[in-house]
Amino acid sequence: MQTNQLHKITWQDSIWFSDVDDTLINTAKNTEVASEGVELVFTARFGKEIGKKIKKNFIEVFHTMMAGLRNKTEDDWSTSAIKKEEFDNLWEKIEKYQQEIKEKYGTVKKFSREIFIQIAADRANLQISPELLYEAADAYWVTLSEKTELLPGVKNLTDIIKQHGRPLYLITSSDARLKLKSNGQFEYIPEYSESFKRERMQLLRNKGLEFNIVSIGDPEDKPHLDFFKKGINLAEKDFGSPIILKNAIFMGDSFTADLQTPKEQLGFGLVVLCQEEKAIVEIIDEHQITTNNLEKIIPYFL
Numbered sequence: 001m002q003t004n005q006l007h008k009i010t011w012q013d014s015i016w017f018s019d020v021d022d023t024l025i026n027t028a029k030n031t032e033v034a035s036e037g038v039e040l041v042f043t044a045r046f047g048k049e050i051g052k053k054i055k056k057n058f059i060e061v062f063h064t065m066m067a068g069l070r071n072k073t074e075d076d077w078s079t080s081a082i083k084k085e086e087f088d089n090l091w092e093k094i095e096k097y098q099q100e101i102k103e104k105y106g107t108v109k110k111f112s113r114e115i116f117i118q119i120a121a122d123r124a125n126l127q128i129s130p131e132l133l134y135e136a137a138d139a140y141w142v143t144l145s146e147k148t149e150l151l152p153g154v155k156n157l158t159d160i161i162k163q164h165g166r167p168l169y170l171i172t173s174s175d176a177r178l179k180l181k182s183n184g185q186f187e188y189i190p191e192y193s194e195s196f197k198r199e200r201m202q203l204l205r206n207k208g209l210e211f212n213i214v215s216i217g218d219p220e221d222k223p224h225l226d227f228f229k230k231g232i233n234l235a236e237k238d239f240g241s242p243i244i245l246k247n248a249i250f251m252g253d254s255f256t257a258d259l260q261t262p263k264e265q266l267g268f269g270l271v272v273l274c275q276e277e278k279a280i281v282e283i284i285d286e287h288q289i290t291t292n293n294l295e296k297i298i299p300y301f302l
Helices: 031-046 048-070 074-078 084-097 099-105 113-123 130-147 154-163 190-206 225-239 255-264 294-300
Strands: 015-018 168-173 178-180 186-188 214-217 248-252 270-274 282-285 288-291
Touching: 015 225, 031 048, 031 130, 048 084, 048 113, 084 099, 084 113, 099 186, 113 130, 113 178, 113 186, 130 178, 130 190, 154 168, 154 294, 168 190, 168 225, 190 214, 214 225, 225 255, 248 255, 255 270, 270 294, 288 294
Parallel strands: 015 168, 015 248, 168 214, 248 270, 270 288
Antiparallel strands: 178 186, 282 288
């Protein structure tokens, strides 16, 4: 599709929304570094060999879940280093640990690091206490926060957004901070989970990221329509008037999780898919751009 067929949004009308992890900051790549915090906790309790094994298992669980997030078709899985059977087996274990959560909320928390640590310990035939589990999860998130950096082009884009006096709203998934019950099931308390994510999001201001407010997916999570409506409602309260969604932009790293609902159900004027492997900006249709660097979309606004 030609550039001149792209839906036009002027800077003076633009309203910006964005996912956070792996859209504005590099979370997936920093997970291996952050897992060093998990390793240190287990090393202190069980020794270096066990610490290394838990770290290795944790990273494998994380990458398997990322494959499940990004591979949606048989063709996707055929070229994946991780096979669908591995993901299916892992998903079964994750659901088993969250049966009570699923009964109460209708779904499970896919990326709970507490669950990942528990499964990493299971694979090492290691029984752990809830206190050790929480300590390891805290160590992971502290290390990740310390290593967080904005992705290339993000600072320039957000500076331009600010220069035009336009708002930027973050709509981000829950970090799914869970608690382990005595019956072996995990418990999800939305307020508890959200408080941790909100602290992590405020740290982004120290990295030079300026935004208006953040909406966090507790208890609603993407790609559920209510997850996005919650963010839009909060944005409208901040903005002071209804938001015309044909002038709104949503940025994310997963089409199915971040962009499909805003584009197909809510009528956002433009969605931007961030994919590291894309060397050039690709216009998918009049309402979607794919890029590896958010700075590259600046010329597409009037």
